[in-house]
Amino acid sequence: MKIILRKKKLKNNKESLYIEFYNGSVITPEGKRKFLRTFEYLDLYLDNSSNSASIKQRNKETLLLAENILSIRQAEHIQGKYQIKNTRKKKTNFLEYYHKIKEDKYQSKGNYDNWDAAGLHLEAYCPINLSFEEIDESFVKGYKKYLDVKARTKSGTPLSQNTKYTYFNKFRACLRLAFEDKYLDIDLKKSVKSFDQGESQREYLTFSELTKMANTKCKYPVLKNAFIVSCLTSLRWSDIDKMKWSEVRDEDNGARIIFRQKKTDGLEYLDISDQARSLMGERRGESEKVFQGLKYGAHFNAEILRWCMRAGITKHITFHSARHTNAVLLLENGADIYTVSKRLGHKELRTTEIYAKIIDKKMKEAAEIIPKLSIKI
Known part of the structure; x- marks a missing residue:
């Protein structure tokens, strides 16, 4: 490979300095020769607008800097080619x-x-x-x-x-x-195995508890709507918080959200129920947030707990519990685990299987198998 310092003339009497990495050429399937070149632009410029001593001195210093960078690139290439260790790192x-x-x-x-x-x-x-x-x-x-x-x-x-x-x-x-x-x-x-991951408790709301929450006053209506939408859709806080109307599609056969998950950066197509869509309110400008005024912080987190207490629910519910609630409700109402996994945006099915353990109906049935004892107290 040849590594060369080059100059490119610009319209403003300046020259841009860049490094060319030339790695030979190949013949394309069309029979044409293609030169294998890559470039590194140094953001360094020579000024040809004047012959003053100050500009000449500045150009000399700029050129010296570019040549030093060239030397480093050439040395790095030699290190790689001959497997010379870089002790500096x-x-x-x-x-x-x-x-x-x-x-x-x-x-x-x-x-x-x-x-x-x-x-x-x-x-x-x-x-x-x-x-x-x-x-x-x-x-x-x-x-x-x-x-x-x-x-x-x-x-x-x-x-x-x-x-x-x-x-x-x-x-x-x-x-x-x-x-x-x-x-x-x-x-x-x-070289060293990680710790085993402990199985954490996933707090969620039952359908009757969610109904109580929906019919109980929350100090912040936007928080209430966003939380219930999360329960109905499985959307994370981060995705609800950043959601803009451009991501919400009102189509002939219902509404869907097309968005990029903030956590995984994966593109998702999520169909949502009519009720979830109605809780989002009327459409506004495409660049506007759907849930305006929603804020992350201790104040809103505390309000979720107070809202639960007003509804007579003593569980430690956070905004993320809404996502757990959606998974449990879907499985309890007959959705297969693969569909639930896709809606939650899980990369691995085993992540979703945790929710299946929560609603294991066979375990519930087993709890009632043993006949009642005749006990005198």
Whole structure:
């Protein structure tokens, strides 16, 4: 491969500097020669508008910088070709790399919070100046043991099984990215097995409880409508919060929502009931949010609990419980598990099977198999 510094003339008496990576040529099926080139534009420019000393000096410095970048690219190519190890990356501070990865996750609120919380435990375990060349399998095993034995919550209690599972997986994901980015020579993610994931309780509303909620006053009508729509559609908070009218289609045979899931980035086509559509209200501008005034925060979360109490429901219900409610109601009313999985946007069927355990009718029947005892108290 040839790596060359080139110039491109612009209309404003300037020249743009860029690097050309030339990798030969091939003959296409049409019999034409195709040159294999890629380019890296450096965002550096030479100014030819004047012969003044200051501009000449600036051009000289710009050209020197471009030539230095060219030298680096040529060196990187040689390293790859002859498998010369890049020791510079190995000396990178591990915690700084982790925090950079964490900040890249900022767009995903829940995921970012998990990376942030996991990072606090990493800071407690890792020496502050730890570099990648000091990370090995024993270090990874040590961090797993730290989470399992020493790590504590803010209230001083040991971490739950699922919290250990989540935090250690963020650490392993960081190691995988570091391996892909060539900060590590081996994929340490594969060297130590993760924690087993604990089965968490999924709180949900029964149909009668949801009916009570629907007929009980909520301080914020937009919150009430959004919550019930989630119960009827399985939409997550993040997707309801960002939903715009351009995503809602009113078609001849009913309404559907065509949207990209914020959590998975998957494109979804979700048919919804007439009742769910009516709770969204009248259509407004395509760029406007469907649920205007909906806010994420402790205030709205507390109102859901107060709303439940007014309805006589003592369960700890959150907005995400609406999604669990939808899954349970669908299965109880005859929907097959594959359809439910598709509506929830699950990538794996085993994720949906958790809801099947909740409504296992055979287990309910078994509870009544044994005849009643004749008991005198």
